[in-house]
Amino acid sequence: MAALKGSRAERYSIGQLGARAGAHLETVRYYERIGLMPGPPRSQGGHRVYDGAHLKRLGFIRRSRELGFSLDEIRALLGLVDRGDYTCDEVRDLTLAHLAEIRKKIADLRRLEWSLQRMAAQCSGDRVPECPVIDVLWDGIAQNWRAAVTQRPHRRGK
Numbered sequence: 001m002a003a004l005k006g007s008r009a010e011r012y013s014i015g016q017l018g019a020r021a022g023a024h025l026e027t028v029r030y031y032e033r034i035g036l037m038p039g040p041p042r043s044q045g046g047h048r049v050y051d052g053a054h055l056k057r058l059g060f061i062r063r064s065r066e067l068g069f070s071l072d073e074i075r076a077l078l079g080l081v082d083r084g085d086y087t088c089d090e091v092r093d094l095t096l097a098h099l100a101e102i103r104k105k106i107a108d109l110r111r112l113e114w115s116l117q118r119m120a121a122q123c124s125g126d127r128v129p130e131c132p133v134i135d136v137l138w139d140g141i142a143q144n145w146r147a148a149v150t151q152r153p154h155r156r157g158k
Contacts, residue, residue: 010055012050014047017054073098
């Protein structure tokens, strides 16, 4: 696919590739291990030799991560690109699914914001042994612990 093809004449070490794309070299190795980045050919000395196509792909992955796409979503997008005959409709479907997840996270953050505001409003700021914020947080932990204990199957013997 032309969108992710780069010049094969360009040659980069892993450090140079990472620096140009704004990624740590361990991140590049990780993306290779999980199959998002193709393994590059090696020099006679055994060093990885990357080219412009690797740089474009790494840039694509980094930008996708900045936009909040998960590694699985990026894998799906790259799968379409690598296949070479994708449609804009397929890309839109993946993007809309991601957008729905983002909207869900925004709603969760708004609920979190509201809860924190409510907790902070209950706090007088005085030096007292009781703090409504700590009490709410502790009660939440205690409730979660009690729920986990009551849902755990009881075992006899051991």
